[in-house]
Amino acid sequence: RYYFDHAATTPVAPEVIKVITDSLTNDFGNVSSTHFFGQREKLKLRNARKVMADEIHADLNEIYFTSGATESNNTVIRQVALKRANEGRHLITTSVEHPSVLNVMKYLSEHGYEVTFLPVNDTGAINLNDLKNALRPDTILVSIMAANNETGSLMPIKEIGKTLKDHTAWFHVDATQALGIEAIDVKELNIDFLSVSAHKIYGPKGIGFLYKNQKLVIPPLLLGGEQENKFRAGTTNLPLIMGFEAAMKLCTPKNEQEWAIIYREYKQIIIDELKNSGIEFEINGDLDHSLPQTINLWLKDIPSQVLIPRLDLDGFAVSAGSACTAGSAEDSHVLLAMYPDNLKRVRESIRISFGRDNNKNDVVKLAEELVKQVTHLKQKGQ
Numbered sequence: 001r002y003y004f005d006h007a008a009t010t011p012v013a014p015e016v017i018k019v020i021t022d023s024l025t026n027d028f029g030n031v032s033s034t035h036f037f038g039q040r041e042k043l044k045l046r047n048a049r050k051v052m053a054d055e056i057h058a059d060l061n062e063i064y065f066t067s068g069a070t071e072s073n074n075t076v077i078r079q080v081a082l083k084r085a086n087e088g089r090h091l092i093t094t095s096v097e098h099p100s101v102l103n104v105m106k107y108l109s110e111h112g113y114e115v116t117f118l119p120v121n122d123t124g125a126i127n128l129n130d131l132k133n134a135l136r137p138d139t140i141l142v143s144i145m146a147a148n149n150e151t152g153s154l155m156p157i158k159e160i161g162k163t164l165k166d167h168t169a170w171f172h173v174d175a176t177q178a179l180g181i182e183a184i185d186v187k188e189l190n191i192d193f194l195s196v197s198a199h200k201i202y203g204p205k206g207i208g209f210l211y212k213n214q215k216l217v218i219p220p221l222l223l224g225g226e227q228e229n230k231f232r233a234g235t236t237n238l239p240l241i242m243g244f245e246a247a248m249k250l251c252t253p254k255n256e257q258e259w260a261i262i263y264r265e266y267k268q269i270i271i272d273e274l275k276n277s278g279i280e281f282e283i284n285g286d287l288d289h290s291l292p293q294t295i296n297l298w299l300k301d302i303p304s305q306v307l308i309p310r311l312d313l314d315g316f317a318v319s320a321g322s323a324c325t326a327g328s329a330e331d332s333h334v335l336l337a338m339y340p341d342n343l344k345r346v347r348e349s350i351r352i353s354f355g356r357d358n359n360k361n362d363v364v365k366l367a368e369e370l371v372k373q374v375t376h377l378k379q380k381g382q
């Protein structure tokens with residue numbers, strides 16, 4: 001079987017499994033305990049936090065471990081809204097965010113806040129002028145993802161950061177898909193909050209972190225003990241944090257640059273095979289402004305609901321949209337935002353996302369399989 005759905009989640013790297021297993025076996029102490037065992041684990045926690053901080057050029061005390069990007073996103077959006085309710089009740093986001101941003105924004109818009117959902121163009125990016133026009137004196141938060149999980153499209157984070165520099169709105173970035181692939185410097189990019197997750201970088205599920213600019217204060221989402229500098233209650237999950245640390249260490253700039261070249265080559269293999277076989281298709285988004293590992297294709301006249309199960313039966317796992325909405329009959333909100341007048345395109349698109357476990361041969365096989373299925377379905381008049 002071949003796995004081409006790394007944007008949904010990645011297999012856990014063997015090095016990471018070893019670290020987690022060792023930690024589960026040996027690091028049973030509670031990080032909050034004052035005795036030897038607690039202090040020993042505390043040091044390990046500090047080291048892991050340092051690795052995260054260094055990755056995004058943050059300070060040690062700006063990293064808070066959470067259960068993943070969903071929790072990080074919820075914490076920022078809900079708690080900024082709560083903290084700043086008296087200063088303003090307007091928030092800005094985009095129409096293509098992950099549900100863990102969109103649904104929190106929708107919730108707020110039903111509870112006394114106003115939310116602007118910025119449109120995107122057909123490459124999947126917002127127009128900077130739309131953001132400038134949407135900003136108001138009462139805008140308290142702008143939340144925009146670094147890279148989209150369905151198309152890999154990149155947002156102009158640097159320009160957004162510059163735009164917000166002199167504004168009172170705080171800037172949150174959901175960088176879950178970009179972590180370990182795109183270099184992130186929160187200070188240079190003027191980012192106030194950043195959410196990420198370990199399971200997109202060959203780490204375990206259920207662990208992530210939130211970066212929070214130390215100058216900004218928001219109340220905790222989870223109340224309880226004093227863990228994570230009183231910002232995130234709950235007994236510290238050291239084994240998963242250490243697994244995250246091991247996964248993060250595998251994302252060296254050199255490794256990632258090498259993988260980026262390989263993934264772009266994989267994309268080209270798929271594109272060339274489809275072209276050579278005369279199959280009609282278009283790329284959703286922009287190849288030059290997207291994550292190297294993700295490609296979203298419109299295969300004309302081939303409904304993804306029909307194609308994807310057939311690929312799966314033959315052993316190839318790809319997806320129609322994000323895993324969070326897959327399985328529901330809902331059309332992709334991301335593709336709908338990019339191509340609002342073309343429901344056919346939305347329903348005939350698939351996402352392929354590569355990972356370290358894919359080799360060139362696997363990709364050639366996938367390309368051939370795509371041609372085989374599309375040709376068959378066309379003949380059937382699907």
Ligand code: PLP
Binds near residue numbers: 067098196197206208
């Ligand atoms: N944000 C984006 C862009 C994602 O791709 C995901 C992935 O599932 C999430 C948030 C949610 O992350 P988690 O699974 O850690 O809650």
